[in-house]
Amino acid sequence: MARKRVLITGAAGFLGSHLCDRFIKEDFHVIGMDNLITGDLANIEHLFKLENFEFYHHDVSKFVHVPGQLDYILHFASPASPIDYLKIPIQTLKVGSLGIHNLLGLARVKRARIIIASTSEVYGDPNVNPQPEEYWGNVNPVGPRGVYDEAKRFQEAMTMAYHTFHGVETRIVRIFNTYGPRMRLNDGRVLPAFIGQALRGEDLTVFGDGSQTRSFCYVDDLVEGIYRLLMSDYVYPVNIGNPDEITIGQFAEEIIKLTGTKQKVIYKPLPQDDPKQRRPDITKAKELLNWEPKVNRAEGLKITYDYFKSLSKEALEKIEHKDFSNYNKK
Template sequence: MVAAPGHALVTGGAGFLGSHLCELLLRNGFRVSCVDSFATGTATNVDHLREDPRFRLIEHDVTAPFPDVGDPTLVAHLASAASPRDYQRLPIETLHAGALGTMHALEVAERAGARFLLTSTSEVYGDPLEHPQRESYWGNVNPIGPRSVYDEAKRYAEALTMAHLRQRGTDVAIARIFNTYGPRMRADDGRMIPNFITQAIAGAPLTVAGSGTQTRSVCYVDDTVAGLYALVRSTLTGPVNIGNPRELSVRRIAEEIRDLVGSASVIESVPGAVDDPQRRCPDISLARRELGWEPQVTLRDGLRRTVDWFAGHRPDAAA
């Protein structure tokens, strides 16, 4: 566990989720070294942090050995393409981030005696046959399908993390993150919430993959990073599900966003993605019991904050 604020190394720290974690760590007294290759992240996500003398931004690809980053007390490994559009555009890079990137980040943690946090994903459960998904569930994953580059990268990363614990005694924790949304998501990253918001703001049809009856659980980013922070401050190894246990259909989420925007957009069905999970919802009993954590932000409040952020970051917003 991380007993007190120290030096945190955050890979993928200029990404959507990583930038929020960097912000939270600084707020809690850490010095933060943010490492990012900018393959999917952007320096603008952390521009507001760069005036803080405790923050530094390091451009580096985690698939290569790390430069001298000092002696962190926490290594949080978030570097990976996370949206289907990105990891299908960068399939080999995604696999390398899960394999080589995790290896290099673990080596830094081992040398420094640091707590290591792997941000894994609900995608390790695949199209689940168990519902809701508990951490003990092994999953139903197609290892050669178009989503496999992300699924298998994270499954391998989990295996490598546990091997480090068993063979070398590295202090590790694994979080399995379910769908997270909020400010700083890219409008073009292909995930449903930014898609629906940008379509609704433009008055365009909201494109729902498949029937729209498939379900997701969506967690506001502030809640997700609070769960990650609770995990690194604990002695728990995990894996631990971090997500919102409220299950909603994709069509319902589209309708909520359309109503918040006040749009007249119609909802249109488009072909579903290959291996798209039909149900996705976490069992968060472990996080509640061991971390005292559960989501606090309601769907409507989280979506309102996200819609407002997107509305303020349109190309014409400053006009």
């Protein structure tokens, strides 16, 4: 029997590359697609020798053509960190609007099931904690984060419209903070930023007073949740994340302890619209998908730190230190 075929956009990114690995493991024919604006071919170079993997260097904001049958589409193409979407705001909005339109059209033509990567950022700076899927959010559409938050909110609306109007089989995953090997040290997200600073011997930078919270999910757990949601019959958004909440200040101390470094924590102003709390309500994932995270933070952090330590000294030195100097500008 012929292998089922899956298209994964954002395939050279952190999450996209792990999804490629998972679908190869499940014996799919995987078609990776990425314009490499934030992705890195090094994340998927181990797959190029496989006969059931192929790669298209393409921007999904432009018309997408894939020859042959397609059974599934995973739309994971998008800048996903503040540094990226502040630097390329128009591209961020385009991949969340033109890109999703192109891929939903492709799913309709191919009669493929499509899952889109939404985000906990649709909840904005939430007034409810933990955040359930029924919460509509507290988002500033014209703030610096609006290009990402509203792109994802539009993606969800477009996806549901294609489902209700055209009968396309759609799934929506709302992804909370995720970490693991292949993250970029300079992408502005808190975990790689802290580890990068520790490895370079710099003090750890906390924005705000450190009381804001995040909940970190190891990438293998996230991929399992995404896979189960794709194979389920549920069409509405589902949170996938780890509800184990921690303050950023406490997390900085965990990183210092993990890395065995002597750095201190320094504080800078909190960026505009930065969420004060982030914790998923995963009741739906448990009930619908029989899913919950298995990897605890200590275990996942050790794997991730070992990965970053394995990078060459030259690679670390090339990573310029980033800050949010433009992030507070109105």
